Amino acid sequence: MIASKTSQLDDSQRIVITGVGLAAPNGDDLGQYRAALLEGRSGVVPYEIRYFGKTVAGVCNFDPLRYQKRKELRRGTRAGSIGIYAASEAVKDSGWDLPNLDRSTIGVYIGVTEHGNVETESEIYLISGYNYDTSVWSHHHNPRTVANNPAGEIALTLEITGPHYTLGAACAAGNVGLIQAAQMLRLGECDLALAGGVSESIHTFGIFAGFASQGALATHEDPTKASRPFDANRTGIVVAEGGCVYTVERLADAKARGAKIYGELVGYAINTDATDFVLPNPERQAQCVQKALLRAGLNPEDIDIVSTHATGTSNGDALECEALRNVFRESSRTHFNNTKSFIGHCMGAAGALELAGNLPAFRDGVVHHSINVDQLDPECALPNLVLDGPREIGRVRRILNNSFGMLGINSVVIIEDVGQQGH
Amino acid sequence: MAPEEIREVIIEILGDIAPDEDLGTLDDAIAFREQLELDSMDFLDIVMELRKRYRVQIPEDEYVQLASMNSTVSYLTPKMATIAK
Numbered sequence: 001m002i003a004s005k006t007s008q009l010d011d012s013q014r015i016v017i018t019g020v021g022l023a024a025p026n027g028d029d030l031g032q033y034r035a036a037l038l039e040g041r042s043g044v045v046p047y048e049i050r051y052f053g054k055t056v057a058g059v060c061n062f063d064p065l066r067y068q069k070r071k072e073l074r075r076g077t078r079a080g081s082i083g084i085y086a087a088s089e090a091v092k093d094s095g096w097d098l099p100n101l102d103r104s105t106i107g108v109y110i111g112v113t114e115h116g117n118v119e120t121e122s123e124i125y126l127i128s129g130y131n132y133d134t135s136v137w138s139h140h141h142n143p144r145t146v147a148n149n150p151a152g153e154i155a156l157t158l159e160i161t162g163p164h165y166t167l168g169a170a171c172a173a174g175n176v177g178l179i180q181a182a183q184m185l186r187l188g189e190c191d192l193a194l195a196g197g198v199s200e201s202i203h204t205f206g207i208f209a210g211f212a213s214q215g216a217l218a219t220h221e222d223p224t225k226a227s228r229p230f231d232a233n234r235t236g237i238v239v240a241e242g243g244c245v246y247t248v249e250r251l252a253d254a255k256a257r258g259a260k261i262y263g264e265l266v267g268y269a270i271n272t273d274a275t276d277f278v279l280p281n282p283e284r285q286a287q288c289v290q291k292a293l294l295r296a297g298l299n300p301e302d303i304d305i306v307s308t309h310a311t312g313t314s315n316g317d318a319l320e321c322e323a324l325r326n327v328f329r330e331s332s333r334t335h336f337n338n339t340k341s342f343i344g345h346c347m348g349a350a351g352a353l354e355l356a357g358n359l360p361a362f363r364d365g366v367v368h369h370s371i372n373v374d375q376l377d378p379e380c381a382l383p384n385l386v387l388d389g390p391r392e393i394g395r396v397r398r399i400l401n402n403s404f405g406m407l408g409i410n411s412v413v414i415i416e417d418v419g420q421q422g423h
Numbered sequence: 424m425a426p427e428e429i430r431e432v433i434i435e436i437l438g439d440i441a442p443d444e445d446l447g448t449l450d451d452a453i454a455f456r457e458q459l460e461l462d463s464m465d466f467l468d469i470v471m472e473l474r475k476r477y478r479v480q481i482p483e484d485e486y487v488q489l490a491s492m493n494s495t496v497s498y499l500t501p502k503m504a505t506i507a508k
Contacts (some may be wrong), residue, residue, distance in 0.1 A: 072443040075464070136475045353433045 009255035011252035013122070015182040016418065017262040018254050019084040019247035020356050025058035025240055025343045029089060033353075034360045036342065037368040038390050042224035043343045044238050050125060052205040052212075056223040058240025058344030059202065068157065072111075077144050078200035080153030082243035082349075083110055087154045087194045089368025094247035096192065097257060097292025098158065107190030108151045108164035109180040110245070111173025113196035113347035113405065115166065116145035117204040119402075134214070150198045154245075162190050171309070172270070173197045174244065174351025175413045181248040191253070196352035198243035203296040211237050216313050227345075227373035229310035229317050229338045230380035230387075236327065237311045238344030244352035251418070262359050263415035264348045266398070267296025274406025280316055280404060285323035288410040289400065293327075294413050302329040302398055305367050307354045308338045308404040311345050318379040320402065325382060335384040335393055338370040351403030351411060359397040362417040424503045426496050432508065433495055436472045440465050451492035473499075477506050 006014060018032045025043025027033030043105070047057035064073055064081045073081055075200040087108070089096055123141055130136050143149070148165050153166040163184070170175040174197030181195030201207045211217035216236040220226035227238040246262075254261055269291035273281035293300065306324060310317040328334045339354040340346075346353050361367060369386045376387070396417065403411045424432070434446055437459070444459050455461050469489055473479040479502055481489075491496035 071440070071460070074439075074442065100433065130475065136471065139471065 005295065006264070007297050011255065012250050012352045013183055013186050014251035015248060015265045016251050017246045017256050017265070017359075017415070018147060018249055018259045019090040020089070020359065021089025021093060021095070022242070022244040022353060022356055023060045023062040023085050024242050024244075024346070024353055025060055025084050028062040030356060030360070033357055036304060037339065038366065040369070040371050040389070041342070042227075042371065043240070043270045044223045044227055046179050046223050047202065049202070049205045049208060052208045055204040055208055056218065056220070056226045057156070058242065058343070058346065071391045071394035072157070075140060076153050077149055078203055078241065079112065079115060079150040079198045082200065082241065083150040083154045083198045083245065084157045086196065086198070086243040086245035087158060090194060090245045090247045091158070095257070098245060101192070104160060105162045105191040106160045106162045107181065107184050107193045108155050108160055109167060109184065109193060109195040110151040110154065111167045111169055111175070111177035111348045111352065112150060112200060113170050113173055114207070115147055115149055115168075117206055118200055121204055121206060122307060132264060154194060160194070160207055169348075169411065170407060170409050171345065171347055171350055172403045172405040172409045172411035173348040174353065174355070175268070175401060175403040175411035176270060176326055178246060178248065178265065178413055179270065180410065182265050182268065185250055186247065193248040194245050196243065196245040197246050197349040199241050199347035199349040202239050202241045202294070207239055211239070212335050216406070218312055225372050227312050227341050227343075229308070229312045229341055229370060230321075230377055230385065232375040232377040233283060233371045234312045234314065234317065234377070236313050238340070240344030241342065242346040242347045242353055244349055244356050246352065251311045261418050263362060264418045265400070265413060266416040267292040267298065267414035269295060270409070270411045273410065275408060278321045278406055281408060282319040282326070284408065285320060285404060285410050286326045288412050289323065289327045289402070292400065292412040292414050298327045298398065300412065301333050302401045303328070303331070303334050303392065304396045305358055305361060305399045307338045307358050307399060307401045308336055309350070309404045310338050311340055318377065320404070321380045322380055332383070335367045335386055335391065336366055336382045337386045341370045341372050351401060354403070355399065355401040355413065355415065358401070359401065359415065360398050365394050365396055366390045366392050424506050424508050426500050429496050429499050429503055430492060433469070433492060436469055439472070439498060440468045449492060454486045454490045455492070479503060479506075
């Protein structure tokens with residue numbers, strides 16, 4: 001079932017990240033975002049949404065007009081706009097000469113937790129003002145709510161004519177976008193890929209109300225303290241918007257054009273709990289991590305940083321820690337951190353964004369910390385959980401990124417520093 | 424609503440639909456599409472806004488009447504004569 005170990009693959013089958021574009025609640029590009037993570041700066045702010053009322057959320061501040069006209073913004077979706085911004089930034093960062101590339105060979109693979117709720121809620125709200133007369137229901141509803149919308153808006157704006165689609169993978173979707181890109185590049189279905197995840201979820205009241213009804217929505221008088229994975233007094237999830245898109249290509253191609261290489265995707269895995277709609281299964285999570293290690297031909301002690309998925313729910317955080325403890329029991333080298341403590345849960349973008357914030361560790365050897373752990377929950381007390389500030393750990397060779405979602409979907413990617421190979 | 428008021432309504436709607444355009448230089452005698460970046464979805468927006476704001480119904484086979492400002496105002500004047508702005 002497992003494909004060849006990455007180390008045995010030819011350069012034409014090895015997959016690397018060559019550009020990063022992102023919109024995070026605490027940064028509009030990788031430099032700002034990494035600086036915020038190292039400085040302990042949160043992106044969670046007071047927020048209010050129709051019907052639900054006052055709450056907190058991770059809200060982005062990027063300028064959407066950098067890559068879109070006002071008319072395009074009006075016609076499209078927030079998820080599409082975040083995707084366009086992140087994809088355009090990634091292309092700029094990668095050095096791709098987009099106008100002169102054969103754009104029929106570029107694939108766009110974008111992970112989403114959900115899509116269409118924002119528009120549907122807005123339209124129902126609008127027609128409620130017309131006694132539910134559906135003749136005023138917007139003709140923009142269908143193109144905005146089709147499931148391929150965010151990837152489609154990216155392709156439309158960047159005039160990319162290769163395959164595009166979104167991957168609905170709940171909160172595992174950011175990793176899944178990247179994995180899909182790797183698979184399609186290896187199959188020769190595309191020669192370059194834009195891949196990652198986006199979230200517009202703060203614009204649907206339903207996600208806040210749903211988590212609140214489930215007893216899983218974070219509350220705190222100080223918004224910046226609301227997202228607190230691993231803390232004994234954590235109260236749940238902070239919903240966030242955001243996006244992260246990578247340019248992804250084969251190592252041979254990246255080397256040939258002298259590209260900057262952020263890292264190589266050396267291992268990945270996706271599996272399913274098949275035990276519950278919502279409650280995670282630590283045994284399956286551990287199996288997913290082990291499967292990714294096996295594919296990469298690595299042992300737990302080969303991993304320097306584990307970017308955890310933990311969302312701040314009482315059960316979820318403890319169960320993930322149980323899974324990680326089982327896999328990394330013998331590894332004194334592995335350090336653990338969490339990005340949601342800064343930005344909240346960016347849903348379909350979470351996996352991609354959380355990986356991105358850790359990638360600079362290949363260059364600076366620093367593990368960013370997790371904030372808001374005032375009193376560590378003993379069930380979450382992983383060895384080398386980085387809490388009180390960024391930690392220098394020397395050379396970082398590999399980062400393992402967890403991303404899990406409802407209906408028991410688990411995804412793991414392992415990124416390795418390729419050193420100077422691409423330069 | 425008088426013809427000049429209907430024109431103001433259409434300008435207001437166009438301002439929402441085509442926010443990047445300069446409507447101050449619009450020539451009322453020339454087709455919108457020759458002056459503005461409008462597609463079929465934008466014309467549907469005009470129809471939809473008139474329906475929402477003033478309950479004016481425009482049958483599909485009469486959309487062609489919305490080609491220019493002059494034709495739009497002429498077409499809408501009898502339909503909107505008794506509607507207050």
